[in-house]
Amino acid sequence: FCFPVAHAIDQMALICVREVDRLASSCNAEIEKLLQAFNTSEKARREAEERIEKMGGRTVGNDFQSRLKNMENELHQHARTHAKLIEEKNELEALLQEDSHAAAALRVKVRELEQEVKYLRQRGPQAWKSDSPSHAQPPSPSRAGAASVKLEEDPGLEADEDEGEPASSSSMKKIHPPPA
Numbered sequence: 001f002c003f004p005v006a007h008a009i010d011q012m013a014l015i016c017v018r019e020v021d022r023l024a025s026s027c028n029a030e031i032e033k034l035l036q037a038f039n040t041s042e043k044a045r046r047e048a049e050e051r052i053e054k055m056g057g058r059t060v061g062n063d064f065q066s067r068l069k070n071m072e073n074e075l076h077q078h079a080r081t082h083a084k085l086i087e088e089k090n091e092l093e094a095l096l097q098e099d100s101h102a103a104a105a106l107r108v109k110v111r112e113l114e115q116e117v118k119y120l121r122q123r124g125p126q127a128w129k130s131d132s133p134s135h136a137q138p139p140s141p142s143r144a145g146a147a148s149v150k151l152e153e154d155p156g157l158e159a160d161e162d163e164g165e166p167a168s169s170s171s172m173k174k175i176h177p178p179p180a
Contacts, residue, residue, distance in 0.1 A: 055064070
C-alpha cells in the first residue's frame with residue numbers, strides 16, 4: 001500500500017518541479033525584458049542629462065521656459081500677421097476684379113466710340129457743314145437714341161478735298177461732347 005502512495009507523491013513532486021521550472025524560466029524572460037527596458041531608459045536619461053548640461057545645466061530650465069514662452073508669443077504674432085496679410089490679399093484681389101471689370105467695360109465703350117468715329121468719317125464732311133441750319137448729328141447705329149454730338153470742321157479740310165487728296169489726320173473733324 002505504501003508503494004503506490006510514494007509513487008504518487010513522487011509524481012506530484014515531479015509535476016511541481018516542472019511547473020516551478022516553467023515559472024522560473026518565464027520569470028527569467030520577464031526579468032530580461034525589464035532589464036533591457038531599464039537599460040534603454042537609463043541610456044535615454046543619461047543622454048537627456050548630457051543635453052541639459054550642454055545647454056547650461058539644470059538652472060537653465062527657467063530661462064528655457066522663458067525662451068519657449070517668447071517663441072510662442074512670436075508664433076502667435078506671426079499667425080496674426082499672416083491672417084492680416086491674407087485678408088489684405090483678398091481685398092486686393094477683389095479690387096483687382098473690380099478694376100478688371102471696369103477696364104473691360106471701358107474697352108467696350110472705346111470700341112463703341114471707335115465705331116461711331118468710323119461712322120462719322122464715312123458720312124463725309126458734306127453732310128455736316130457748320131453753315132447748315134441743323135448741325136446736330138442724327139444718332140449713329142451704335143448710339144441710337146443717345147444725345148447728339150456737335151462737330152466742327154477743321155479749316156484745312158476743304159483745302160485737302162479740293163486738291164483731291166484723302167483727308168489727313170489734321171483735316172479730321174473735331175468732335176465735341178454734347179453740352180451737359
